[in-house]
Structures are given as C-alpha cells and as structure tokens.
Amino acid sequence: MPKPNSLRKTAATRDSEATKCQILDAAMIEFAVGGLAAARTESIAAKTGVTKAMIYYYFNSKEELYRAVMQRCFNEDLQLVKQLNLDQLTPPQALVTVISNMYQKMCKRPQMASILALESIQNSGKYYPQQTAEILFDQLIGLLERGIDSGDFRPLESRHTAINIVGSCAFYFIARENLQHMWPGQDLLCPEMIDRQSKEATKMILAGVLASDKSV
Amino acid sequence: MPKPNSLRKTAATRDSEATKCQILDAAMIEFAVGGLAAARTESIAAKTGVTKAMIYYYFNSKEELYRAVMQRCFNEDLQLVKQLNLDQLTPPQALVTVISNMYQKMCKRPQMASILALESIQNSGKYYPQQTAEILFDQLIGLLERGIDSGDFRPLESRHTAINIVGSCAFYFIARENLQHMWPGQDLLCPEMIDRQSKEATKMILAGVLASDKSV
DNA sequence: GTCTATATACAGATAGAC
DNA sequence: GTCTATCTGTATATAGAC
Numbered sequence: 001m002p003k004p005n006s007l008r009k010t011a012a013t014r015d016s017e018a019t020k021c022q023i024l025d026a027a028m029i030e031f032a033v034g035g036l037a038a039a040r041t042e043s044i045a046a047k048t049g050v051t052k053a054m055i056y057y058y059f060n061s062k063e064e065l066y067r068a069v070m071q072r073c074f075n076e077d078l079q080l081v082k083q084l085n086l087d088q089l090t091p092p093q094a095l096v097t098v099i100s101n102m103y104q105k106m107c108k109r110p111q112m113a114s115i116l117a118l119e120s121i122q123n124s125g126k127y128y129p130q131q132t133a134e135i136l137f138d139q140l141i142g143l144l145e146r147g148i149d150s151g152d153f154r155p156l157e158s159r160h161t162a163i164n165i166v167g168s169c170a171f172y173f174i175a176r177e178n179l180q181h182m183w184p185g186q187d188l189l190c191p192e193m194i195d196r197q198s199k200e201a202t203k204m205i206l207a208g209v210l211a212s213d214k215s216v
Numbered sequence: 217m218p219k220p221n222s223l224r225k226t227a228a229t230r231d232s233e234a235t236k237c238q239i240l241d242a243a244m245i246e247f248a249v250g251g252l253a254a255a256r257t258e259s260i261a262a263k264t265g266v267t268k269a270m271i272y273y274y275f276n277s278k279e280e281l282y283r284a285v286m287q288r289c290f291n292e293d294l295q296l297v298k299q300l301n302l303d304q305l306t307p308p309q310a311l312v313t314v315i316s317n318m319y320q321k322m323c324k325r326p327q328m329a330s331i332l333a334l335e336s337i338q339n340s341g342k343y344y345p346q347q348t349a350e351i352l353f354d355q356l357i358g359l360l361e362r363g364i365d366s367g368d369f370r371p372l373e374s375r376h377t378a379i380n381i382v383g384s385c386a387f388y389f390i391a392r393e394n395l396q397h398m399w400p401g402q403d404l405l406c407p408e409m410i411d412r413q414s415k416e417a418t419k420m421i422l423a424g425v426l427a428s429d430k431s432v
Numbered sequence: 433g434t435c436t437a438t439a440t441a442c443a444g445a446t447a448g449a450c
Numbered sequence: 451g452t453c454t455a456t457c458t459g460t461a462t463a464t465a466g467a468c
Binding site: 217218219224225227230231232235266267269270273274 | 451452453454
C-alpha cells in the first residue's frame with residue numbers, strides 16, 4: 001500500500017545519517033527479540049519512518065545490518081569500560097565499579113543482554129566482535145587476580161568466578177519475562193527495581209569473593 | 217528427492233511412540249538453537265529418521281510441537297526437584313543441593329538453559345508453563361528465607377538473591393559459545409569443566425549468603 | 433534518498449498414494 | 451504410519467520510477 005503524501009519524505013526532510021541511525025535503532029530492538037534468524041526486515045522497517053528498501057540501500061543485506069548493530073553496540077560498550085580506570089582502584093572498589101557499570105549499561109540498553117545471549121545461542125558468537133568479549137572479561141579476570149594477590153579476595157578460580165559474576169547480572173535482563181511473576185504488576189526495568197537488584201548482587205558477590213578476614 | 221528403499225520404513229520397523237520421541241528429541245535441539253521463531257520444521261525432520269509430514273501427523277503444527285517439547289522438558293524437571301526433599305536438610309545443605317542439581321540437569325540437557333532463555337526473550341515466556349517457574353523459584357526462595365530465619369544466612373532479599381543464584385548457573389550454558397575463547401580447545405560441556413564451574417559457583421554463592429559468623 | 437512494485441526463494445502446512 | 455508432491459503464504463532482495 002502506498003504511503004500517504006503527508007508521510008512521504010520531501011527533499012527538505014531527507015537526512016541520510018538520521019535515517020541510518022533510525023534503522024540501526026529499530027534493528028537493535030528487533031534483533032534483541034528474535035536474533036538474526038528470526039528478525040524480519042519488514043518489521044524493522046515498520047519501526048522506522050522509512051521503507052524496507054532503505055535497509056538494503058544503506059546496509060545491503062539483513063546480515064550486514066546485523067553486523068552494523070553489533071559493531072555499534074559493543075564499540076560503545078568498550079569505550080565506556082576503558083574509561084573506568086580500574087587499575088587506580090583497590091580490587092574491591094574496582095569490582096563494585098564493574099558490577100555497577102554492568103547494571104547501568106543494561107539499564108540504558110536493556111537489549112544488550114538479550115542480543116548477546118541470542119548471538120551466542122544462535123550463531124555461536126560468530127558475529128560478536130571477539131576482541132570485545134576478551135577485553136571485557138580480561139578486565140574482570142585481571143581485577144580478580146589482583147585481589148587474590150593483594151589478599152583482598154579469597155583464593156578463587158578467576159575465569160569461573162568472572163562468569164558467575166557476569167551471569168548473575170545478565171540473567172536478570174535475559175530472563176526478565178520469565179521472572180515477571182515474582183513481582184506482579186511491577187516493571188522489572190524501572191530504575192528502582194534495577195537498583196535493588198544491583199545492590200543485592202553487589203552484596204552477594206562481594207561477600208562471595210572477599211577473604212574471610214576481610215568480610216566485615 | 218525420494219528416499220532410497222533401504223531407508224524407507226517397512227511395516228515391521230514402524231513404531232509411533234518411538235517416532236514421536238525421535239521428533240521431540242530433534243525438535244528440542246532445533247528449538248534450543250533458534251527458538252520457536254527461527255526453528256525450521258524441515259531441519260527438525262532432517263535430524264530424525266522420518267519426513268516433515270510426520271511432524272504434522274503427530275503434532276499438527278510447529279507451535280504445538282514446541283508446546284510439547286516445553287511440556288516434556290519442564291515436567292521432567294519438576295519431578296526431579298520434588299524428589300530433592302529440601303525441607304529435610306539444613307538451609308546451607310539444601311542450597312548446595314539445589315545448585316548441584318541445577319548443574320546436573322543442565323549437564324544432562326545442555327539445551328535447557330538456552331530454551332528457557334529463548335522462550336523468555338522471544339515469546340515473553342508465553343509457552344513456558346508458569347507453574348514450573350513458580351515452583352522452582354519458590355523452592356529456592358523458601359529455602360533462603362528459612363535460612364535467614366534460622367540465622368544461617370545473612371539478611372538478604374530472597375527474590376533478588378534467587379535470581380542471582382540461578383543466573384550465575386544458567387549463564388554458563390547460555391553464553392558458552394561466547395565464553396569459549398577463555399579455554400581454547402576445551403569443551404565447556406565436558407564433565408570436568410562443569411564440575412569445576414559448579415564447585416566455584418557453590419563456593420561463591422555459599423560465601424555470599426552465609427551469615428558472617430558462620431562463614432568459616 | 434526514498435518510494436512502489438515485483439522477482440525469487442523458502443517455509444509451514446496439506447492431499448493423497450502406498 | 452510413512453512417504454512424495456504440492457499448495458500457499460511470507461521473506462529477502464532487486465528494479466526502476468520519482
């Protein structure tokens with residue numbers, strides 16, 4: 001069905017950067033629900049102000065669009081993490097910072113955890129920029145090992161523990177629809193809920209890794 | 217392309233229960249990769265000894281097949297949990313049992329975590345038997361509260377903590393393809409790896425919830 | 433740059449032979 | 451109960467007008 005003239009873009013309202021961005025935003029939401037395989041270009045277009053043809057004009061294919069979404073999402077992420085300057089903090093402080101940062105990021109972009117999970121499950125992480133994963137986890141692992149050496153943390157296997165830490169955070173966002181029944185009528189993404197979840201996770205994780213003589 | 221006669225089922229090798237089970241097994245694997253939306257009936261059929269038409273003969277539609285897979289998977293799960301008799305254990309013992317049981321289940325059926333995550337992300341948990349979620353989490357929440365009352369556990373918010381506990385476990389299985397780079401050449405699903413992950417998680421969680429005067 | 437219209441391919445589901 | 455063949459809708463991607 002043709003667009004009504006009122007919605008058609010005139011020369012004056014055309015803006016390639018804005019359109020590209022609109023498409024990326026809409027695509028992120030769509031990919032966060034179904035992943036690459038189940039996402040529909042038609043559905044992405046419907047979320048934007050432009051038609052499906054524009055997706056192919058700017059991104060050539062659904063797959064390339066997916067790549068672009070991943071790129072943008074995790075590049076941003078990486079930049080933020082680098083600004084944390086974890087090395088200048090004590091290991092416990094750094095750990096609290098990392099946890100708090102994870103929840104803040106996910107709160108700002110609730111799609112992130114789902115996209116990551118879907119990409120891992122559906123595509124074995126093929127489209128996930130490996131650098132990103134490595135840097136993010138390496139930061140956490142390094143921090144844990146620094147804490148063991150300093151005596152702040154108990155002896156622990158840093159890689160397994162890093163997974164447990166990230167997992168307790170990510171799961172809340174991944175499974176939130178299956179967890180909804182625990183808080184009927186509450187929005188699990190509202191700042192208050194996320195704040196409570198974040199605080200509770202921080203307490204559990206800190207208590208879980210601190211050396212016993214430091215635990216109080 | 218027609219089947220070669222050697223693979224065609226003769227009257228003697230026909231078995232409706234076996235065929236149904238084969239389809240369910242294959243479907244579970246397929247659904248665990250793409251979820252309901254991205255799963256292909258053709259692909260499910262290819263994993264079995266029979267053709268796509270059999271899926272419709274036994275299950276009528278892709279959606280009903282999906283329902284049947286969920287049903288079978290989580291009914292089994294529920295039966296197992298009921299056999300744990302958590303009430304007869306001290307809260308710390310019960311918690312260790314629950315964690316160990318989670319890893320055992322996921323180890324036996326590595327698809328479970330992915331199916332749950334995909335169902336939550338793609339379908340908002342619409343097809344997930346709500347009873348199951350409630351019973352499983354209620355068991356864990358009840359156990360945590362019992363532990364707070366007995367003084368074994370520190371004061372904590374049981375629902376948020378339950379999510380953190382389940383999350384740290386589930387994430388390993390959900391994101392394993394994105395975590396592979398941490399152990400190059402290792403199979404993250406081999407019993408030794410899962411055993412290590414399970415032990416590390418148990419240590420962290422126990423230390424994370426025990427009251428400080430009980431922590432050693 | 434943006435649109436409509438359409439080619440092409442694929443996937444869910446059914447009909448009917450064996 | 452199992453198969454082949456096919457109908458029908460839908461999805462990716464392109465052609466070409468504006």
